[in-house]
Amino acid sequence: MSDLIYKKSIANKPVWALMLKRFVDVVVSSAALLIVWPAILLTAVAVKLSSPGPVFYRGIRSGLHGRTFKILKFRTMVVNAEALGGPTTGTNDPRVTQVGALLRRTKLDEFPQFFNVLFGDMSLVGPRPEVLEYTSKYVGEEVLILTMRPGITDYASVEFADLDDRVGSLDPDQYFRKHILPRKNALRVKYVKDWSLKTDFIILWTTFVRILKKVIVK
Secondary structure (H helix, E strand, O other), X not given: OHHHHHHHHHXXXXXXXXXXXXXXXXXXXXXXXXXHHHHHHHHHHHHHHHOOOOOEEEEEEEOHHHOEEEEEEEOOEOOOHHHHHOXXXXXXXXXXXXXXXXXXXXXXXXXXXXXXXXXXXXXXXXXXXXXXXXXXXXXXXXXXXXXXXXXXXXXXXXXXXXXXXXXXXXXXXXXXXXXXXXXXXXXHHHHHHHOOHHHHXXXXXXXXXXXXXXXXXX
């Protein structure tokens, strides 16, 4: 059943629309990198000077058709953070550095993902990539998630913009697996099923407004 769902999903995507989506990805990510490179440079310096460790976080994620890739983010946590407390970040997580907290709030930590988009690992909009621990357990319609390039933002990114606060601090990993992950996967499946170029632009605009409001309010 999963293989049939997977093949139907691919067949239902117009080739011209997917090509246009990729063209937009390349043009926008290239323009974005040209515009924000000073911010990227300053952020890299801030991360390097604020705490020991590499500038970038390179996490293994599942991409298009399940192929793995390294997602790029500015490092916002201490070295070996996942080994110290799991993959989910909770409220006031002590593993998050001071500079990292600012980067997470403003989403500046996501800027390096424009390189992922440019190189073809990701798209501007698409199901947010997950760790292999979760994607290896996809069942039924969840396999649809892997039929499109993962994105910097999607429905789930908008709904769970305050994810750290939502999972709390007592047992973030357990809460995420039980309450958040099923909803995120449902939204990812919805995106793949309902995908259109118009949807992508709506999600991009909604994401921009949410980030702007979050920065201004806090």
